[in-house]
Amino acid sequence: MSRDGFTTCLWFDGQAEEAAEFYVSVFRNSGIKEVTRYPEGGMAPAGTVMTVEFTANGHEFVALNGGPQFTFNEAISLQVFCDDQDEIDHYWARLVEGGGEPGPCGWLKDRFGVSWQVIPERLSALLSDPDPRKATRTTQAMLSMGKLDIAALEKAHAGD
Known part of the structure; x- marks a missing residue:
């Protein structure tokens, strides 16, 4: 992912991958770039999706499974x-x-x-x-x- 300009980070409570897949299906010029997973000792069980980097309509996003603290x-x-x-x-x-x-x-x-x-x-x-x-x-x-x-x-x- 390019670090030039802005990337929008969207905070989810366990739905980051589902949301990214949905947005990619809605907009042209879209795709999933990378999925990272929580390691052992992280904020969620090891292997759980932590972030999904994706492009929707040419705009860069990161979907983060951060938990229920923010909506x-x-x-x-x-x-x-x-x-x-x-x-x-x-x-x-x-x-x-x-x-x-x-x-x-x-x-x-x-x-x-x-x-x-x-x-x-x-x-x-x-x-x-x-x-x-x-x-x-x-x-x-x-x-x-x-x-x-x-x-x-x-x-x-x-x-x-």
Whole structure:
């Protein structure tokens, strides 16, 4: 794994390998790089998965089986920018499958408790339109949605 830039470390309680395999199955340009195991005398039984280094959508991650001391919350989320509604639908469905929870405004939690924002690439431009009426209509439409609907956001932006 390259040590240039940033690597995101995700703390799990025994699910690191399952989570890494799941994320690799959801995103293109992904793969498991290395699995390390706890040695004798470690924080977990010898041979238990300690870390999984993986790439998801070209981004470097480490999944760590650190124990139950820490859990995920919405203070940190991963953003998935989508080109079209088919991508939004795909990522939304895959990330909530198996026990995930849909949330408001394009947010969701996957079955491991990791928060994601599945959003159209174009959303920022719609929300920051110099015409405050367009931006406000888009914001109000977004606030009424769970999974984001690009056509409905664009319709609100246009005032239809």
